[in-house]
Amino acid sequence: MYEPNVEKILKRLGPDDKVLDIGGWARPFNRANYVIDAEPYETRSYFSDPRLASVRGWYAPAQGGEREWFTKETWIQRDICAREPFPFADKEIDFVICSQTLEDLRDPLWVCSEMVRVGKRGYIEVPSRLAESSRGIEPNQVGWSHHRWLIDIADNHVYFTMKYHKIHSHWRFSMPARYLRKLPETARNQWLFWDGAFSFSETTIHGPDHIAVMLEDFVRRNQAYPKWLLDAHQSLRQITSFAVRGSRKVQRLFRRLGAEHESVSACTTGKSSPASILRSPEE
Numbered sequence: 001m002y003e004p005n006v007e008k009i010l011k012r013l014g015p016d017d018k019v020l021d022i023g024g025w026a027r028p029f030n031r032a033n034y035v036i037d038a039e040p041y042e043t044r045s046y047f048s049d050p051r052l053a054s055v056r057g058w059y060a061p062a063q064g065g066e067r068e069w070f071t072k073e074t075w076i077q078r079d080i081c082a083r084e085p086f087p088f089a090d091k092e093i094d095f096v097i098c099s100q101t102l103e104d105l106r107d108p109l110w111v112c113s114e115m116v117r118v119g120k121r122g123y124i125e126v127p128s129r130l131a132e133s134s135r136g137i138e139p140n141q142v143g144w145s146h147h148r149w150l151i152d153i154a155d156n157h158v159y160f161t162m163k164y165h166k167i168h169s170h171w172r173f174s175m176p177a178r179y180l181r182k183l184p185e186t187a188r189n190q191w192l193f194w195d196g197a198f199s200f201s202e203t204t205i206h207g208p209d210h211i212a213v214m215l216e217d218f219v220r221r222n223q224a225y226p227k228w229l230l231d232a233h234q235s236l237r238q239i240t241s242f243a244v245r246g247s248r249k250v251q252r253l254f255r256r257l258g259a260e261h262e263s264v265s266a267c268t269t270g271k272s273s274p275a276s277i278l279r280s281p282e283e
Contacts, residue, residue, distance in 0.1 A: 216230075
């Protein structure tokens with residue numbers, strides 16, 4: 001979780017508020033009374049357990065207070081995308097936290113619907129679209145390899161767009177690593193404090209050409225590369241496409257001429273000579 005928002009959340013909570021952390025296994029929010037995750041209680045705090053720091057080479061301290069409010073009994077191990085209602089009544093939870101989780105899920109729309117159902121208010125955090133569209137996080141990848149979605153948050157609405165594999169196929173569909181290095185922490189994450197409810201939807205794009213336009217348009221709007229470079233590459237693609245189409249037309253022409261030549265040759269190599277073919281039957 002983006003560290004400055006931890007204190008903002010704690011200040012919004014009363015001592016008797018029920019708090020639910022969705023997908024918090026790797027770094028549970030300590031103030032949560034309940035945690036729901038596919039992984040077991042015994043292996044929690046993968047990121048924030050100092051004993052594992054030497055294995056990973058880094059350490060992320062626990063967030064949400066000094067002690068864990070949840071227990072083994074209030075740790076709910078289950079597939080949160082199973083489309084089975086979470087084990088809470090409508091609006092039973094005072095505050096729902098879902099931080100750095102929605103981008104991983106196969107069905108984030110279901111999880112959002114359950115957040116709105118069981119929670120009175122809450123906090124959502126996901127990687128920014130800029131970070132998820134950048135190279136330099138993992139070798140030969142754009143963004144994080146296990147993330148399924150490109151996400152935008154605006155006007156109390158969460159927009160999900162599939163992270164199409166095409167984003168990895170060409171440099172013009174993503175931000176270079178140097179762009180990521182210059183991004184401040186605030187620009188690498190995005191979040192939403194919601195009260196009562198929030199809305200959400202999936203954006204579907206059909207066809208590889210439309211996907212390419214969507215990805216390249218995002219890169220252009222955020223000026224990841226000089227405009228002249230993108231324009232020059234677009235012109236080169238157009239020239240190459242024209243040359244390929246011209247080459248295919250020439251190939252089709254030669255194939256047709258070759259077929260016609262073979263047809264004529266077949267006629268001239270038969271048993272009857274051209275003279276006998278033209279001779280009158282009466283002769």
